[in-house]
Amino acid sequence: MTRFRRAFARNRLAVIGAAVVLALVAIAVLAPVLAPWNPNRPDVKKILDAPSGRHPFGTDELGRDVLSRIVYGARVSLAVGFVSVGIATAIGIALGSTAGYLGGLVDATIMRLVDLMLVFPRFFLLLAVLAFLKPSIWTIMAVIGLTGWMPVTRLVRAEFLALKEREFVVWSQSIGASGFRVVWRHILPNAMAPVLVAMTLGIPAAILLESGLSFLGLGVQPPYATWGNILSQGRDHIEIAWWLSVYPGLFILITVLSYNLLGEGIRDALDPRLRQAVGRLVVRSR
Amino acid sequence: MLLYALRRLLLALPLLIGITFVSFAVIHLAPGDPTAIAQTDPEGRWTPELIKMMREQWDLDKPLHVQYWRWIKRLVQLDFGRSFSQDGRPVIQKIGERLPVTLLLNLIEMIIILLLAIPIGVLSATRQYSLFDKVTSVFVFTGFATPDFWLAQLFVLLFSVELGWLPISGLRHVNAEYFTWWRQQWDFLSHLVLPISVVVFGGLAGFSRYMRQSMLEVVRQDYVQSARAKGLSERVVIGKHALRNALMPVVTILGLSLPGLVGGSVIIEWIFAIPGMGQLMVQSAFERDYPVIMGNLVIVATLTLLANLAADIAYGVVDPRIRFGGRRARR
Numbered sequence: 214m215t216r217f218r219r220a221f222a223r224n225r226l227a228v229i230g231a232a233v234v235l236a237l238v239a240i241a242v243l244a245p246v247l248a249p250w251n252p253n254r255p256d257v258k259k260i261l262d263a264p265s266g267r268h269p270f271g272t273d274e275l276g277r278d279v280l281s282r283i284v285y286g287a288r289v290s291l292a293v294g295f296v297s298v299g300i301a302t303a304i305g306i307a308l309g310s311t312a313g314y315l316g317g318l319v320d321a322t323i324m325r326l327v328d329l330m331l332v333f334p335r336f337f338l339l340l341a342v343l344a345f346l347k348p349s350i351w352t353i354m355a356v357i358g359l360t361g362w363m364p365v366t367r368l369v370r371a372e373f374l375a376l377k378e379r380e381f382v383v384w385s386q387s388i389g390a391s392g393f394r395v396v397w398r399h400i401l402p403n404a405m406a407p408v409l410v411a412m413t414l415g416i417p418a419a420i421l422l423e424s425g426l427s428f429l430g431l432g433v434q435p436p437y438a439t440w441g442n443i444l445s446q447g448r449d450h451i452e453i454a455w456w457l458s459v460y461p462g463l464f465i466l467i468t469v470l471s472y473n474l475l476g477e478g479i480r481d482a483l484d485p486r487l488r489q490a491v492g493r494l495v496v497r498s499r
Numbered sequence: 500m501l502l503y504a505l506r507r508l509l510l511a512l513p514l515l516i517g518i519t520f521v522s523f524a525v526i527h528l529a530p531g532d533p534t535a536i537a538q539t540d541p542e543g544r545w546t547p548e549l550i551k552m553m554r555e556q557w558d559l560d561k562p563l564h565v566q567y568w569r570w571i572k573r574l575v576q577l578d579f580g581r582s583f584s585q586d587g588r589p590v591i592q593k594i595g596e597r598l599p600v601t602l603l604l605n606l607i608e609m610i611i612i613l614l615l616a617i618p619i620g621v622l623s624a625t626r627q628y629s630l631f632d633k634v635t636s637v638f639v640f641t642g643f644a645t646p647d648f649w650l651a652q653l654f655v656l657l658f659s660v661e662l663g664w665l666p667i668s669g670l671r672h673v674n675a676e677y678f679t680w681w682r683q684q685w686d687f688l689s690h691l692v693l694p695i696s697v698v699v700f701g702g703l704a705g706f707s708r709y710m711r712q713s714m715l716e717v718v719r720q721d722y723v724q725s726a727r728a729k730g731l732s733e734r735v736v737i738g739k740h741a742l743r744n745a746l747m748p749v750v751t752i753l754g755l756s757l758p759g760l761v762g763g764s765v766i767i768e769w770i771f772a773i774p775g776m777g778q779l780m781v782q783s784a785f786e787r788d789y790p791v792i793m794g795n796l797v798i799v800a801t802l803t804l805l806a807n808l809a810a811d812i813a814y815g816v817v818d819p820r821i822r823f824g825g826r827r828a829r830r
Contacts, residue, residue, distance in 0.1 A: 329517040332803045333796060336765045337780055341525050341792050344784035421646055425766050428648050429781060448652060448770070451667075452660050459656075462649030470644035 220482035227478020233471035241287040250278035252285045253436045261454050271456035273446050279456060282438035283464055289439045290468065293354050293423040294416040300358025302412055305365025306401070312366070313373025314396050324370070327363045335360050339422065343431045350433050353426060357419050365411055372404035406483045413476035417469035424465050440465050504812050511804055518804070519574060522796035523567050526789055574797070580790040584783075590794040593779065598798075600670075601768070601775035608695055609756075612702040619703070620710020621745075625737055627715065635707065642704025648766040651697045655770075658693065666690050668772040694771045698764055702756075709752050710745065717745040747814075754810030 221227060240247060250268075256276035264271040270279035312323040338360050346352045376382060377400060385399050426432040427441025428448075435442060440461040447457030554560045558569055573580060579590035623632040659667045666672070672686045717723060718741055726740045727733075765777035772778070776795065783791035 329514055332800045334799060337796060340780050340784040341796060344787055424646060451656060455656055458652045462646060465646050466644050473644060
């Protein structure tokens with residue numbers, strides 16, 4: 214652990230990434246305290262005002278303060294990121310460890326299912342499902358999670374295939390430990406390192422998806438602010454209100470960038486050899 | 500070789516059936532159906548009888564397995580049904596006019612990306628930690644993190660709104676039919692510049708990173724050392740011996756990015772009002788147009804499956820180790 218901490222601290226970019234991620238979490242949690250205005254209160258006298266001292270990021274077409282809306286939007290983005298990645302990881306661990314440990318027909322079936330899900334472009338699947346559901350933050354979390362478990366499954370299975378032949382696993386099997394116990398107590402903890410990295414790198418991918426869906430109007434619905442739906446207001450008023458287009462995107466960029474730096478930092482500090490295994494995964498998840 | 504290809508093709512069959520199953524299930528298991536929109540019609544033109552007729556006409560009143568069976572029976576005859584929307588045109592016709600647009604755009608983008616990414620990747624690998632390498636690394640990280648729809652909006656803001664150099668959206672000027680032939684071509688090209696640059700920017704990050712990584716691994720190999728030891732010039736060592744092998748993993752990534760090639764960049768097409776597959780998908784999702792959504796999913800997934808297959812087989816041709824490894828090839 215100390216070795217990990219020292220290796221991580223030496224990576225300046227990763228430390229900056231971690232600091233920014235922490236700051237973003239703080240912004241999301243403290244949104245009611247930090248936001249200078251009520252994010253949902255319209256003001257007809259201040260429609261589409263350019264950035265000024267009172268409204269640093271300007272106001273939108275209903276006269277609402279954009280900075281406050283962005284601060285509240287952080288809540289949606291981070292919550293969707295955490296929860297949907299949690300869902301995807303839980304499914305991935307369950308299926309991946311089953312496939313890797315049992316092998317045979319079960320393994321073949323699960324891996325064909327993974328192949329099957331991977332031939333669908335993810336955004337198409339999301340659109341198809343969302344078209345029929347009532348858009349809310351819970352639906353978004355669920356559908357992003359349910360369409361993102363395939364890479365984790367592959368990753369966990371690969372770890373299990375390598376680990377289950379190792380001595381400590383064979384020994385615990387030989388003294389009669391149950392299959393569940395072997396998996397849960399002995400193999401899984403040793404397989405968690407790449408999963409942790411995959412989770413950290415999965416969160417920004419989920420945030421990008423969420424903001425894209427919000428942008429199309431299929432995400433969290435107005436009046437609640439998300440970075441994506443502010444950007445889509447920006448598109449409607451692109452010829453007069455540049456601030457609606459510039460600032461929310463900047464926040465998405467900073468968030469995704471810091472998570473990526475953090476994730477890569479954790480990966481390199483844990484084990485440089487993970488580079489390849491998880492590096493592939495990132496490209497896939499886009 | 501032929502045997503390998505045939506076996507892969509056979510293995511793809513159950514996946515093909517799986518594709519139709521998932522496409523169907525995704526839509527029919529979700530609550531709500533196309534008549535829901537009609538029911539919320541504010542002017543109340545939709546009487547209950549009318550809705551009932553609608554449901555009967557579209558088989559929505561039958562049990563799920565019957566619906567699936569009827570749909571699949573028509574599907575094997577390549578009949579995707581008719582759109583639920585006002586125009587009621589055959590799905591295949593709707594997709595047929597969209598697919599070429601998306602393919603054209605994506606092919607141009609892919610070619611530009613590869614033409615730029617390979618040299619960038621090779622240069623930053625052979626000059627690891629140089630200024631060039633550092634600059635491209637920063638660029639790669641920003642490229643990964645930039646939402647494409649935001650970049651699109653910034654480009655529109657700068658090049659269309661502020662500078663007025665390029666059109667905001669669409670593929671043709673409203674008066675394009677009155678233009679001379681040359682002016683029409685110029686007009687078409689100028690509409691392509693922004694969407695293509697946005698996609699290239701994003702794709703470039705991934706591919707050049709890959710190329711760099713793969714090149715870094717290859718230059719450490721023994722055969723590269725022995726090529727140097729033979730006294731070959733650095734240009735031949737890198738450009739011939741190393742590059743060839745470094746390109747192999749890139750082929751895999753190329754295979755993995757195929758779904759995007761057929762499916763199109765949904766949001767980019769939406770923003771620039773490009774009449775491609777992505778835009779069709781968004782429209783049909785908003786209109787709850789079952790046959791179009793299902794048709795889209797089936798066609799795109801099937802094309803992806805076939806493309807992956809072709810990539811795998813091509814891989815087997817390039818690298819004989821994979822072919823003889825049998826099981827390894829299937830993973």
